[in-house]
Amino acid sequence: MKENLEFTFFDCDNHYYEALDAFTRHIEPAFKKRAIQWAQIDGKQRLVVGGRVNRFIPNPTFDPVGKPGALDEYFRGRNPKGADMNALFGELEPIPAAYRDRDARLALMDEQGMQGCILLPTLGVGMEQALLPDFDATVATFRAFNRWMDEDWGFAYRERIFAAPYFTLCQPDAAVRELEWALERDARFIVMVPGPITTAIGTRAPGDPMFDDFWRLANDSGITVCYHSGENYYSKFMTAWGESDYMMSFQALLGFRSLFSGDPIQDTFANHLHKGLFLRFPNLRMASIESGSAWVFHLFEKLTKSYGQIPFIYQEDPRETFKRHVWVSPFYEDELASLLKLVGADRIIMGSDFPHVEGLANPASYIKDLENFDYTPAQCRTVMRDNGLELATRRPV
Helix, strand or coil, X not given: CCXXXXXXXXXXXXXXXXXXXXXXXXXCHHHCCCCEEEEEECCEEEEEECCEEECXXXXXXXXXXXXXXXXXXXXXXXXXXXXXXXXXXXXXXXXXXXXXXXXXXXXXXXXXXXXXXXXXCCCHHHCHHXXXXXXXXXXXXXXXXXXXXXXXXXXXXXXXXXXXXXXXXXXXXXXHHHHHHHHXXXXXXXXXXXXXXXXXXXXXCCCCHHHHHHHHHHHHHCCEEEEECCCCHHHHHHHHCCCCCCCCCHHHHHCHHHCCCXXXXXXXXXXXXXXXXXXXXXXXXXXXXXXXXXXXXXXXXXXXXXXXXXXXXXXXXXXXHHHHHEEECCCCCCCHHHHHHHXXXXXXXXCCCECCCCCCCCHHHHXXXXXXXXXXXXXXXXXXXXXXXXXXXXXXX
């Protein structure tokens, strides 16, 4: 499983499967019915989120669960037999202990040759939009979720497992308090989904000055902010195209969603650059995870034109600002050679998406894709180890 790597690697896109009480163990009694509940519907365990049955994940108990990498070929654009989604998933398996227990995960990481990882939600990145616009319940839900995460995984366990607490900015003052709490517990990463922020006074860009107290604390503490794909504000656009509102369930892959070009991660970073967020907070570090890298090329094309047309709105070339502040985790099937030329090895981080079905069954095999695009041994080590370790070390002002 170690691919005979000459180094242990750092995976910037690892996942757990949430415990059944991840959202309920620490929820305040006043919010139990307004937040996330379990219900038995047609003989199956379902999540009820904000009073509605949620289908973000087809089987939210994760037991049984698909095997890691089951959809690898599909996500590389290959399905020569035209198999349906159920056939592609293949045989399910009882959930392994390593997906929910940190010591079992460490043992698995040793087998994989993995030095450390950013550990990210599976369900967690799909719940915020379903809870809004009940802002109090949204904040209470993720406050409870983060306390479960701290209890079961820890934010810097053995300096190897770096679970990232989830953040919503829907109530800016609450987000600041939550970040203070996470920093006290040695969090190195936090995670949120890209896109506009729904607040009590309407939608706002995440770089809007109303969130500056939050960004100032992230800046001064030297933590790394991760944007991870998930259910976001753009998802509601799908119904305008005649698609169902079942969120990002795997059935959505069979519909228009797989062709839709709306890209919240591109627009989020474009807006950060346009609003001068990184110039206001020059110590901010951000990572884009599980959103691929195609959007970076599109963004740079737009930044090139914008900077040529209206350079007076920028204090410097925004492409240089981006390269100083943003790390990108490309899909392993992306055009990795062009990305290397665009941003350099120092700004690319590996992410296997293990143990998800759309990820790599063997995270260390990521090196094969790098080598296929002529990355040197030194560049492979930078992408697969050094950059992740750098981001896992706080860089306070």
